[in-house]
Amino acid sequence: MISYKLGDSLYLNITNRCTNNCEFCIRQYGADVGGCNLILDKEPTTKEIIDAIGDPTEYKEVVFCGYGEPLLRIQVVVDVAKHLKKNYPNVPIRINTNGQANLIYGEDVTPHFEGLVDVISVSLNAENAEKYNEICHPEHGEDAFYSILEFIRKSKNYVPKVVVSVVDIPEIDIDKCRKLAEELGVEFRVRRYEKKIG
Template sequence: MVIRNVRNFAFMDTIYYEAHKNLYINLTNRCSSDCVFCIRNFADGVYGYDLRLSREPTTEEVIEALEELNLSKYREIVFTGLGEPTLRFDVVLAVTRWLKSRNIRVRLDTNGQAALINPGRDVVLELKAAGIDSISVSLNAESEEKYNKLCRPTHENAYSAVLDFVKEARKAGISIRVTVVNVPEIDLEKCKKLADELGSGFHIRTLSEAASKEI
């Protein structure tokens, strides 16, 4: 695996890295949740990569960095990071458009709260229009009560917003899956049933995968 850094960054932050034959993009360390299992509470990154940003990269800086790579060798480019990518929604959209103009497959890993983070915008339609291929949403609970306890979202009604986001993405024809962390507090069977009702794919992650939001 290779770590590359954005040029001209005062502290040479890692804004992308390779893993699982994918390229992961790290746009922010901020998040609208504070999950009890979040890697940010325990480490500075994943696989020995320090993903703490001294500042958030601009669209131009991300594209400039990606331009130096052979992007076609990756299975997909994934917005993930040590934080919630949709807090940088316009950057996600712009970089997605740029990647899709080069026929590169693009995935968004998200907590599903984009509509609350970006009020007044039709976030799913904007993602669809940008060309996003698939979305992976951290569901992590079979009920609002448990979600609030485990994910500690900033926004009220976050759980219903997550469910709406999944439904809307499916309706828009975007490939969608929900993920849950394999910890005793979460009822995996109930989450799987919920995923089926939502018409979504379903994936169980280990705690370390959940922390990194990868796979």
């Protein structure tokens, strides 16, 4: 399933790969959201994604999500976003990400979002690097958490709305995460733990 509807939004499932292995990730339970099987036989091409979107004007937004980390395919995200902005400029675009793209690519990729991405929602998921490692098991170890903080700061330069989110599992200190979001100057959102991806 490349695209699926949740609420009034159209979600795009463009990769199942991720640099994390979060305890609460849907991959722990089987990749099924709202009756849609999100396991991809192969990663869709840009054209296949555009075809799967069709006319997005009936949705309140288009969201690059998963299950998987969409920015592992940043060029595809940029190309699809360019198509959407050119043809449907009034449909907002959101990216849900683990925030590790700058670490993955070894450079600041946030300028690519300028004029294309309306909202970026970063799963912070912990108040410090140690806790992040325990919960999310990032491939890149403690560097991951610090790169996420940098990614959030840099995204603010190019994306009108940056949101930091956490899942309300007992291991996380929600108040400390909220304070961190305040210090970063971004919105904060707590997602209910319901066996779904972030």
